[in-house]
Amino acid sequence: CIPITGGRVSGRLTGRVLAGGADWQVLRPDGMADLDARYMLETDAGAHVEVWSRGLRVATPEIMVRMAAGEPVDPSAYYMRTAMRFETAAPDLQWLVSRLAVGFGERRPDRVLLTVFAVD
Structure with a gap:
């Protein structure tokens, strides 16, 4: 289990990822x-x-070792994708509840970067 300690959200939503x-x-x-x-x-x-x-996330054993060691790895060297669902009580964000999103991930030495697209 890897703790999520925070982050930022920008785009159609702006805010922060809570620890x-x-x-x-x-x-x-x-x-x-x-x-x-x-x-x-x-x-x-x-x-x-x-x-x-x-x-x-799919990578060769060599790439997995480099990532585990904290080395920067070009995202073209591995495959990292996610499907996302959302829940909120906020009336103006109900569009999120009724959408799936697809994320393209990048594992950096100090964080994970997700580029997310709502699937309409």
Whole structure:
């Protein structure tokens, strides 16, 4: 279990990732990692959004070793994708509840960067 300690959200939503979430990972010997992250966002307007993200990361054993050592790795050297669902009581964010999103992930030495697209 990897703790989620915070972050920023920018784009159609702006705000921050709250500390307290986690990413449960199952690392497989074939280089695939099953990812299951749950965390909360707080928008700049003060609304709270729960995020459930299920995905996978696939890399060669050599790339996995480099990532585990904290080395920078070009995202073209691995595959990291996630499907996301959202829950919120905020009336102006109900569009999130009825959408799936797809995220393209990048594992950096000090953080994970997700580029997320709503699937309409």
